[in-house]
Amino acid sequence: MDTKTVRPPADDRSSHSGAVSSYHARTAHRFEAFAQGPESLDWDAQPAPFRHYVGCNTVDLPRLDTFDSTHLRRGFGAIQSAATVQPLDLAHLGALLQLSLGLTAWKSFGPDRWALRANPSSGNLHPVEAWVIARGVPDLVDGVHHYRPERHALSLRAADAPGVEATPSLSIAISSVMWREAWKYGERAFRYCQLDVGHALGSLRYAAAVLGWTLAEQRQVGHDTLAHRLGLDREADYPARRQPTAEREEPEVLLSVGLGADAPRLDPVAVAARADEATWFGTASTIDPHPMYRWPVIDDVATRTRRRDGTPAPDRSEQTAIRPNVTPPDQGPAVTDLILQRRSAQRFDHVHVMSRRELRTVLEVLDARLPVPFDVLPEQARVDLVMMIHRVADLPSGLYLVERHNDTDTPSRLADTFAEFSDLAPIPDLPLRELRAISPQVLKRVSRTLHCQQDIAATACLALGMVVPLESALKLDPASYRDLHRAAGLIGQTLYLVAESLGLRGTGIGCFFDGPVRESLALQDQGLTTLYHFTLGKALDDPRIETTPAYTTQKEPTA
Structure with missing residues (x-):
């Protein structure tokens, strides 16, 4: 694809840049006033922290405590050195997701109970949703799967049409339910969603390194094409009772996984074609049936910061891989x-x-x-x-x-x-x-x-x-x-x-x-x-808060 022709015209870039700068200034906190946000919060009506898709087949993933994962234990000081490349199977795919986006504990204080995750989030609101695009993974249908962290499972959202490719492949995508942050933080929420995406990228990269895998952002796949591949543009699958934008997800990042070699580069045309040929399943669960506020400026800045297909790969010339002198290999905490x-x-x-x-x-x-x-x-x-x-x-x-x-x-x-x-x-x-x-x-x-x-x-x-x-x-x-x-x-x-x-x-x-x-x-x-x-x-823990395991030993029935 000719990457020289895909940039917006210069006047469009100037207009968008000015609008984004204005958004940043508008959402600044000042001594005189905070950025615009809700006047009150009803914590009993908080947006749903987990999303699922009704009508999808779901596969429970192995957890780290259900198989011998001792081979994945590496000292923090050794994470920069090459690791043994693990095979692409359900166990190691489950390890990748559990170590990056899964639950790590439940906390409770009085009648309140909330989950903690491997990827932190502003206000523990977790706008990030994760997707797996797989081909040739044993016991997993080729296609697009939505990750359910509360259950550590994958729900089949789209089954790909049969293809001739023989090489197994794996991609991870991230989207944001921006309303989860906007519900509490109002207009500043877009900033926090992007910070959370950055945390998710970091957690995914550390988890991949444990498995000997690499990750590469597929920036040439534009936001609209990514939305199409994930089915986020299928409006009928995201019903809303009152405010459609509260239910929609923003496409964020597509990552290709390298298994013992450089991560493959994905063709945007082929990515879109896969979505067109797939068989789709499921309807999204409701995030917030009765949102009380609207923040149109968030949708505007999201639109102005999207990329088109064919965006050139980012310049990596400033980065030269080195090995730090932190701790000796395989010593220190895993x-x-x-x-x-x-x-x-x-x-x-x-x-x-x-x-x-x-x-x-x-x-x-x-x-x-x-x-x-x-x-x-x-x-x-x-x-x-x-x-x-x-x-x-x-x-x-x-x-x-x-x-x-x-x-x-x-x-x-x-x-x-x-x-x-x-x-x-x-x-x-x-x-x-x-x-x-x-x-x-x-x-x-x-x-x-x-x-x-x-x-x-x-x-x-x-x-x-x-x-x-x-x-x-x-x-x-x-x-x-x-x-x-x-x-x-x-x-x-x-x-x-x-x-x-x-x-x-x-x-x-x-x-x-x-x-x-x-x-x-x-x-x-x-x-x-x-x-x-x-x-x-040095943290001081509150002894009144009870901590319980992230996952019980009893698996839920398949939906």
Whole structure:
């Protein structure tokens, strides 16, 4: 396909870029007011956290505790090295999905009960839905399957017409039920959906690495074609009682899985043809029968950031695979354990001090050149970090610039921005540059204020903001708005797991005052902004909350 002819005309790109910039400004939190959202929430009428399709055959997947999965246990420090390529069968497909998108526990407090998942989500609302497109997998019909995390099962949505291809293949797709986030967060929800997609990409990449598999985004398959392949454009299959947009799903990402070789490149024409020839089954369950609000700006920004078929593959020239010096191979906690035990901290010990060694480990696994998980989304290399360090041994509290390329001999891309604060001398033995020393009391107060008065930003050992060149990126491609948010979520997923490996916990923060943050970091005149913030520290668990296993031993009957 001729990729030179598929870009929107320049005037369309300019119009879309301007509209996306306006959306970002419109949905900023300010000291004077938060972004527009619902005036009240009825928690008893929360959107359904799980979707299923009535009238589809469902196959229960093997869980990690139902077969010998000891061969999948790899130390966190060894995840960057090549692993034995596992066969494509139901057991290992189940492992991929359980370790990336499955449930990890149930929590309960009084009459309330909620699920935790391997992929974290803003407000634990989980807009992400996952799809499997399979061919030649034993005991699985060729076609499109919807993943049901609450049951760890696949429902056949479309059976493909018989083909002549003999090679087994696997693709994973992600869509978003944007209403789940909009129900609580209003107009800012599109941002959070993209952050959640980034977390899902990270969780999928880590799970694939455990299996010796690789992932490659199929960006040349446009959003409309992906929607067609997944059946998301079949309006009759998504009935709505009141508001159609509350029931619809937004196509997000298509990933091709590599099994011992590079992941194959998919042809958009062939992808669409498969959907046309397939036999479809099922009707979507209801997400929200009585939505109280509408946020048209979310649908508008989604439309303006979609890509067409034939989009060129992203530039990976900034990324060179390296092997970090984190921990010796096969030592340290197993990645599978870290994934299943990952939690978001709700409170931090306000006196715990992170060691310098622990901070060095965190910074090493954030190196932009690492293949896992960063090779799944090249835009992550455009994300820099500014860190508010509260309590790290042998480091004064203050503001620091993180060098994600881990090369302190090369000036940071943000060095000119922060030159007024200091000469940006590197910290010995750490890929950090000190920007400004700030007293602990002042830093604690400022950090809490900037993060919507949230204590976790002030009581953590450190908080950080993910800085991106949003203005220049949008001028080139409005769809980069999705990519940069996803890149931030991808980095957040890495922070969650490295925190767990150190006996610490992390928490992603999507609520911060956009303008004041830029002013505090001197970003307002540089075309730079922060898209996502994160905290790390020693978590304090609430003993009143009960934890129970993610899955019972008794399987539900097939629907």
